[in-house]
Amino acid sequence: MVKAVIDPSVLASDLSDLAAECKRMVESGADWCHMDVMDGNFVPNITFGPPVLACVNKAVPELYMDIHAMVANPKQWVPDVAKAGAKSYTFHYEATDSPADVIASIKEHGMKAGIAISPETPSSAITEEIGNSVDLLLVMTVRPGFGGQKFMPECLEKVADLRKRFPSKNIQVDGGIGAGNACQCAQAGSNVLVAGTAIFGSKDPKATIHEMRSSVDGEIAKWE
Numbered sequence: 234m235v236k237a238v239i240d241p242s243v244l245a246s247d248l249s250d251l252a253a254e255c256k257r258m259v260e261s262g263a264d265w266c267h268m269d270v271m272d273g274n275f276v277p278n279i280t281f282g283p284p285v286l287a288c289v290n291k292a293v294p295e296l297y298m299d300i301h302a303m304v305a306n307p308k309q310w311v312p313d314v315a316k317a318g319a320k321s322y323t324f325h326y327e328a329t330d331s332p333a334d335v336i337a338s339i340k341e342h343g344m345k346a347g348i349a350i351s352p353e354t355p356s357s358a359i360t361e362e363i364g365n366s367v368d369l370l371l372v373m374t375v376r377p378g379f380g381g382q383k384f385m386p387e388c389l390e391k392v393a394d395l396r397k398r399f400p401s402k403n404i405q406v407d408g409g410i411g412a413g414n415a416c417q418c419a420q421a422g423s424n425v426l427v428a429g430t431a432i433f434g435s436k437d438p439k440a441t442i443h444e445m446r447s448s449v450d451g452e453i454a455k456w457e
């Protein structure tokens with residue numbers, strides 16, 4: 234069965250000291266670090282790409298880099314992101330007409346594959362074929378592009394639908410999440426919680442991660 238994964242989003246970290254920030258998260262009990270790669274095309278923001286990911290991987294080789302590719306051509310970046318040491322690569326359903334090709338490329342390059350849906354995309358866009366071929370389904374709970382936005386609880390209906398249809402998959406939520414709504418997200422069926430502001434802005438990230446994990450663990454125990 235799935236397990237709780239707490240996944241700090243480095244978008245809210247001190248990006249001038251990214252490797253140290255990732256290390257701090259590993260030491261605080263984070264399972265993964267969520268790395269938002271934005272190209273200024275798919276979303277109106279630009280962050281970082283494979284050269285920066287490679288530096289982080291070199292400095293913190295034990296880190297599970299969970300890539301959220303908010304890019305207009307997701308297949309283009311798969312080889313470079315894999316070479317940079319990423320463990321998983323999640324792309325947007327809205328960014329491609331051929332998700333199966335992108336998924337195949339991600340797997341060929343030795344990464345776990347994920348597919349994301351933005352708030353305006355229904356969960357029915359994830360067909361049985363797509364859902365069964367990925368490792369992770371990401372339901373955005375804000376519009377992609379920026380951290381620190383308000384959580385959209387209406388997106389959780391999509392989490393519930395996906396959990397029902399894909400009981401053994403990692404189902405991730407991202408945007409406006411923290412200790413206050415972790416339980417609500419897990420109740421809907423999410424086991425992978427991304428949190429930027431809530432963790433990097435916390436005085437005690439270790440305690441925040443622990444609290445979020447306890448909420449998810451408590452809900453997962455009820456599913457079985």
Ligand SMILES: O=C(CO)[C@H](O)[C@H](O)COP(=O)(O)O
Binds near residue numbers: 242301407
């Ligand atoms: O994908 C993202 C934005 O597109 C971020 O990962 C997300 O918004 C996390 O930030 P916060 O927890 O501060 O809302």
